[in-house]
Amino acid sequence: MAKVLVSDPIDQAGIDILSQVATVDIKTGLSSEELAQIIPEYDALMIRSGSRVTQEIIEAGTQLKIIGRAGVGVDNVDVNAATRKGIVVVNSPEGNTIAAAEHALAMMLALSRYIPDANASVKSGNWDRKSFIGAEVYKKTLGIVGLGKIGSHVATAAKAMGMKLLAYDPFISTERADQLGCRLVEMDVLLQESDYITLHIPKTSETTHLINADAIAKMKPNARIINCSRGGIIDEMALYNALKEGKIAGAALDVYETEPLGDSPLKSLEKQVILTPHLGASTTEAQVNVAIDVAEQIRDVLLGLPARSAVNIPGLGPDVLEELRPYMQLAETLGNLVGQLAGGRVEQLVVKLQGELATNKSQPIVVAALKGLLSQALRERVNYVNASIEAKERGIRVIETRDAAVRDYAGSLHLEAKGSLGEHSVTGALLGDSEIRITDIDEFPVNVPPSQNMLFTLHRDMPGIIGKIGSLLGSFNVNIASMQVGRKIVRGDAVMVLSLDDPLPDGILDEITKVSGIRDAYTVTL
Numbered sequence: 001m002a003k004v005l006v007s008d009p010i011d012q013a014g015i016d017i018l019s020q021v022a023t024v025d026i027k028t029g030l031s032s033e034e035l036a037q038i039i040p041e042y043d044a045l046m047i048r049s050g051s052r053v054t055q056e057i058i059e060a061g062t063q064l065k066i067i068g069r070a071g072v073g074v075d076n077v078d079v080n081a082a083t084r085k086g087i088v089v090v091n092s093p094e095g096n097t098i099a100a101a102e103h104a105l106a107m108m109l110a111l112s113r114y115i116p117d118a119n120a121s122v123k124s125g126n127w128d129r130k131s132f133i134g135a136e137v138y139k140k141t142l143g144i145v146g147l148g149k150i151g152s153h154v155a156t157a158a159k160a161m162g163m164k165l166l167a168y169d170p171f172i173s174t175e176r177a178d179q180l181g182c183r184l185v186e187m188d189v190l191l192q193e194s195d196y197i198t199l200h201i202p203k204t205s206e207t208t209h210l211i212n213a214d215a216i217a218k219m220k221p222n223a224r225i226i227n228c229s230r231g232g233i234i235d236e237m238a239l240y241n242a243l244k245e246g247k248i249a250g251a252a253l254d255v256y257e258t259e260p261l262g263d264s265p266l267k268s269l270e271k272q273v274i275l276t277p278h279l280g281a282s283t284t285e286a287q288v289n290v291a292i293d294v295a296e297q298i299r300d301v302l303l304g305l306p307a308r309s310a311v312n313i314p315g316l317g318p319d320v321l322e323e324l325r326p327y328m329q330l331a332e333t334l335g336n337l338v339g340q341l342a343g344g345r346v347e348q349l350v351v352k353l354q355g356e357l358a359t360n361k362s363q364p365i366v367v368a369a370l371k372g373l374l375s376q377a378l379r380e381r382v383n384y385v386n387a388s389i390e391a392k393e394r395g396i397r398v399i400e401t402r403d404a405a406v407r408d409y410a411g412s413l414h415l416e417a418k419g420s421l422g423e424h425s426v427t428g429a430l431l432g433d434s435e436i437r438i439t440d441i442d443e444f445p446v447n448v449p450p451s452q453n454m455l456f457t458l459h460r461d462m463p464g465i466i467g468k469i470g471s472l473l474g475s476f477n478v479n480i481a482s483m484q485v486g487r488k489i490v491r492g493d494a495v496m497v498l499s500l501d502d503p504l505p506d507g508i509l510d511e512i513t514k515v516s517g518i519r520d521a522y523t524v525t526l
């Protein structure tokens with residue numbers, strides 16, 4: 001049975017799902033060293049934001065097939081290292097959207113009405129009503145940085161509270177912003193015009209310290225900023241200085257440059273600052289959602305099924321993947337075949353999608369072809385996750401072309417591999433829904449199903465040659481299951497494709513190439 005390590009607190013609903021297919025060990029609060037020490041035993045790792053999955057941990061995870069992040073952000077996982085090792089990384093892109101959006105809204109209102117400090121004051125025996133005169137959000141301007149899933153929900157709710165909305169997001173359309181009632185503006189305009197600013201963006205090299213001293217200097221003196229996205233997007237020292245000097249009115253933070261938040265001067269500020277310990281996703285509903293979402297994906301991957309929200313494999317939904325699966329199988333088989341025909345080091349792969357395939361999503365087909373191409377060299381080390389990266393690292397140039405013209409089959413795939421030993425091409429198609437046919441080898445028309453042991457020859461089309469090959473194979477006790485010849489003109493060049501019941505014994509290929517009229521011979525194992 002597979003083994004799953006759960007290294008952060010995860011809702012029981014997720015554990016129950018994992019337990020259907022695996023032995024589940026729950027070990028929270030491990031140090032990086034402890035995690036690296038025990039990870040070799042596990043096929044899957046399930047985490048929240050508490051565990052940091054570094055390159056060292058990934059390298060140590062020799063059995064690891066999948067890392068599941070019960071939440072959105074995968075910034076605590078070295079995704080590149082996982083991709084290189086062919087480990088799928090999955091998350092729950094929507095399970096805690098509402099929780100995070102509501103936390104941001106709660107922070108905005110709490111900050112406006114000084115609720116944490118007023119609460120603490122009453123609980124400590126006071127009845128002070130003068131110190132907590134707040135501000136209304138009605139008719140105020142809210143600047144939303146990042147109009148993705150969480151930002152959009154914040155927009156809808158804030159609109160209902162009568163706020164005017166500005167948004168900055170260079171990757172969304174004006175139409176989308178209009179739909180949400182937001183005016184899409186440049187960052188500087190948002191900084192200058194907003195009474196409240198809320199951040200809902202990923203942490204990237206562009207967004208790190210997006211809110212720095214310069215940005216803060218552009219804000220209104222009554223501005224309040226909320227960050228429930230990622231720590232490090234705000235320069236905390238610059239924020240502290242601005243708050244201390246009264247340059248802006250307040251800040252509510254859920255996430256920090258370093259978590260847990262250590263000895264920060266922000267803690268010394270009073271009612272103008274609210275700090276929560278990364279609670280954006282901490283609702284019962286969100287924890288159930290993310291646990292189920294990620295546990296189901298871990299279960300599926302351990303059962304050999306695709307993951308629906310993998311962050312490091314072609315980003316397609318399960319329906320599309322299911323529809324493309326037969327073509328991906330075709331691409332992988334042809335990639336494997338053309339790689340073996342080309343032999344040596346392949347420098348370039350042309351992937352031509354023809355007929356109905358030309359209108360399909362090409363990325364998974366190309367990835368599958370590369371997986372097939374690299375499978376001889378990398379065996380089980382190559383998979384859909386790392387095929388593109390492995391190809392890139394090997395300097396394989398991939399050229400993708402499309403031709404919507406329909407030929408004998410509704411859709412077909414043509415691959416050309418150029419390498420150190422020459423150039424070869426293969427074409428294939430699907431017969432019915434999923435039966436693979438090789439329809440062309442080096443531009444010679446054939447019509448053969450792939451089989452495990454195959455022999456391909458390029459020869460002169462002349463009497464007796466087929467018989468000689470048959471006898472030679474017979475003398476080595478190799479049984480021929482099927483044979484087909486493809487030629488363009490009579491008595492010109494031809495290819496012969498043989499499916500064999502047995503692998504070719506060593507040395508026989510040399511004998512075949514010595515047969516008069518044979519120009520080249522290749523064995524292929526699919």
Ligand SMILES: NC(=O)c1ccc[n+]([C@@H]2O[C@H](COP(=O)([O-])OP(=O)(O)OC[C@H]3O[C@@H](n4cnc5c(N)ncnc54)[C@H](O)[C@@H]3O)[C@@H](O)[C@H]2O)c1
Pocket residue numbers: 072073074093096097100145146147148149150151168169170171172200201202203206207228229230254255278279280281282
């Ligand atoms: N505090 C929490 O517990 C908690 C919970 C869930 C999510 N999050 C975090 O909230 C953030 C948003 O999550 P989401 O689910 O809405 O993500 P999302 O991918 O749906 O939305 C992110 C948006 O940011 C935009 N964006 C990217 N780079 C940008 C840039 N440089 N400037 C402006 N916009 C940019 C994208 O176009 C996208 O629309 C993430 O960082 C996520 O990790 C935090």
Ligand SMILES: O=C(O)CC[C@@H](O)C(=O)O
Pocket residue numbers: 048049050070071072073074096278280281282
């Ligand atoms: O695990 C958590 O509670 C935080 C989740 C949140 O930061 C996320 O990115 O989904």
